[in-house]
Amino acid sequence: MKRKTTRTFFHLLAITSFMLFLVGFILAVWDLMYPPKTVAFQSKKTEQPISSEEGLLLGLGDSQTRGIGDSKGLGYFGMVRNQLSKVTHGKSSAVNLAISGQTSNDLLKQMKQDKVLLMVQKAKWISITIGGNDLFRGSGGLEKINLEAAEKSRQQYEKNLKEILTLIYKQNPKALVFIFGLYNPFGDLDLKETSSSLVSQWNETIQKVTSKFDNAIIIPTFDLFQLNPSKYLYTDHFHPNEIGYERMATRLLQVLLDQVAEGGGK
Amino acid sequence: MVSLVYNEFFKIIRKKRMLVVTLILLILIPIFTYAQYQAVDSAMKQLGTSDWRAILQQQIIDQQNRLSSSRIAPEWKEYIRLNIKQQQYYLDHDINPTTPGSPTFMRKFIEQATELFIPLLVVVLAADLVSSEHAGGTIKLLLTRPVPRWKILLSKYLSLLLSISLLLLITAILSYLISGIIFGYRGWDMPVLTGFQMENEHLLTENVHMVPQWKYILMAYGLAWFSAIAVGTITFMVSVLVRGTAASMGAMLAAVVAGTLLSQVAPNWHELKYIAFINLNLTDYLAGNPILVEGMNLPFSLTVLAVWSLVSLIIAFVSFTRRDILA
Structure with missing residues (x-):
């Protein structure tokens, strides 16, 4: 008798599930074939603070911040992030929004996205590498450096950089911005002098633009790669390698950790 | 008729097949739960933040970086590009x-x-389902009863439909109960986006709308149920045609697996879309996942599955009613 009731139960259960899935199937087909026109989209803006008491490190820019060339895929940004989270006992966070191959034009475009601006607002420190692609693409590559074209792209770069920094400080006047200077990856090739002078010119540009913003700090890299480029560059002879990134990370950390220590006292 | 179906349904349950299948689910669902948990956890750890906006933004950027690599096949690039658009949409509309x-x-x-x-x-x-009656010799007992053959086969088929429904219900209940241990049992009314459509490599978002999650789940299981029934029907035909259990099961397993593999290996071979096993993934249309094979959409897939099922049924009935039973 008991066995009979379990049987009936299973049988009814199976029939019910049959009906249930049939309804689901019809609903699905209906919904997909005749989607309701009411786009009831009221995006709820519930802004939550990022759960990091010590602050957010934001990475912007090109392949260097992305970490191309580091066999471990960290790049200077990854190394700094790890170190930072060690020092703050995991209370800091880091977001890397760099896209490899970006020029200052692209970065400016990226900066205009709402969510990127939101990140900028939340960030305590912002680290940027930008300009390498402008310089070495705009001047026609290293074989035949076109000084005129280089000058033109430098002016564009100056304008873009100014705009990027203005945009950042409009969103977040308190943020500390670290801008890496440019280095010359072709320092051991024939056209060394031309390329080096070009790079210094661009570095001066960065200096000039940055000097107008109190909280923007330049991290020079020219000297790091000056004497022995092949030792610190990746096999593509353009991006830093692991050791190169390590040296960049050391420099950034020197300034950054100082700030963390001070910030902790406040 | 009702009692025939009732009887056949209990043959399936009693054969312990249902129990085996439930056991498989009982083992696999915890593994999937843990895998999901790991994925969410490691994403959080890597970013040092639990803010999903940051995670989503990061995912978008990562994918953009993958796009710039030259070693990715064009089909994949398209896939990634569509994914980015969809994620951007979630981000812009503040949907987790x-x-x-x-x-x-x-x-x-x-x-x-x-x-x-x-x-x-x-x-x-x-x-x-049918071939075991041959193997056990019980087919003779079955057919000597004063019931027409087609009725016997129909009751077998209906009982199969019932057990497939039961199987999906068990899947739903188990995955709800087991994963809830880790993730918690809430979230039935979370809004889910559906209605993404693909047309000539463009993601159309004009029909996108929000559905409460419970309704989405009901719809997803409904679609899964339909494709499960299509597979069940084709398998049913095979079990009528082929005598041995091992042979029919092997043939069907191979067909199902091959179908899945083929669509991934050769997405440019357009004739593939007429094969039933390529069209099983109906939930992709609901989720708006990019479809690799061109020219497939929901009505198309439903038609292909329906036609295959109908033809299988006709073959099964004709062959079962005409055949001499020698065993």
Whole structure:
């Protein structure tokens, strides 16, 4: 008798599930074939603070911040992030929004996205590498450096950089911005002098633009790669390698950790 | 007739097939739960933040970086590009696509399982439905009863439909109960986006709308149910035609697996879309996942599955009623 009731139960259960899935199937087909026109989209803006008491490190820019060339895929940004989270006992966070191959034009475009601006607002420190692609693409590559074209792209770069920094400080006047200077990856090739002078010119540009913003700090890299480029560059002879990134990370950390220590006292 | 179906249904249950299938689910769902948990956890650890906006933004950027690599095939690039658009849409509209909670897991699980996992279980259930009667010699007993042959086969088929429904219900209940241990049982009314459509490599968003998650789950299981029934029907025909359990099960398993593999290996071979096993992944249309094979959409897939099922049924009935039973 008991066995009979379990049987009936299973049988009814199976029939019910049959009906249930049939309804689901019809609903699905209906919904997909005749989607309701009411786009009831009221995006709820519930802004939550990022759960990091010590602050957010934001990475912007090109392949260097992305970490191309580091066999471990960290790049200077990854190394700094790890170190930072060690020092703050995991209370800091880091977001890397760099896209490899970006020029200052692209970065400016990226900066205009709402969510990127939101990140900028939340960030305590912002680290940027930008300009390498402008310089070495705009001047026609290293074989035949076109000084005129280089000058033109430098002016564009100056304008873009100014705009990027203005945009950042409009969103977040308190943020500390670290801008890496440019280095010359072709320092051991024939056209060394031309390329080096070009790079210094661009570095001066960065200096000039940055000097107008109190909280923007330049991290020079020219000297790091000056004497022995092949030792610190990746096999593509353009991006830093692991050791190169390590040296960049050391420099950034020197300034950054100082700030963390001070910030902790406040 | 009702009592015939009732009887056949209990043959399936009593054969312990259902129990085996339930056991498989009992083992696999915890593994999937843990895998999901690991994925969410490691994403959080890597970023040092639990803010999903940051995670989503990071994912978008990562994918953009993958796009710039030259070693990716064009089809994949398109796939990534569509994914980015969809994620950007979630971000722009402030919708968290991965809110943990066991209903979310249920949804993800069925989305993944429709293509291969559920069909395999259905094959296990249905492969020897008729052929086992031959093997056991019970077919003679069955056919000597004063009931027309087609009625016997129909009752077998209906009981198969019932057990497939029961199988999906068990899948739903188990994945809800088990994953809830880790993710919690809430999230039935979370809004889910659906209605993404693809047309000539463009993601159309004009029909996108929000559906509460419970309704989405009901719809996803409904679609999975339909493709499970299609597989079940084809397997049913095979079990009529082929005598041995091993042969029919092997043939069907191979067909299901091959179908899944083929669509991934050769997405440019357009004739593939007329094969039923390519069209099993109906939940992709609901989730708006990019479809690799060109020219496939929901009505098309439904038609292909329906035609295959009907033809299988006709073959099964004709062959079963005409054949001499020698065993």
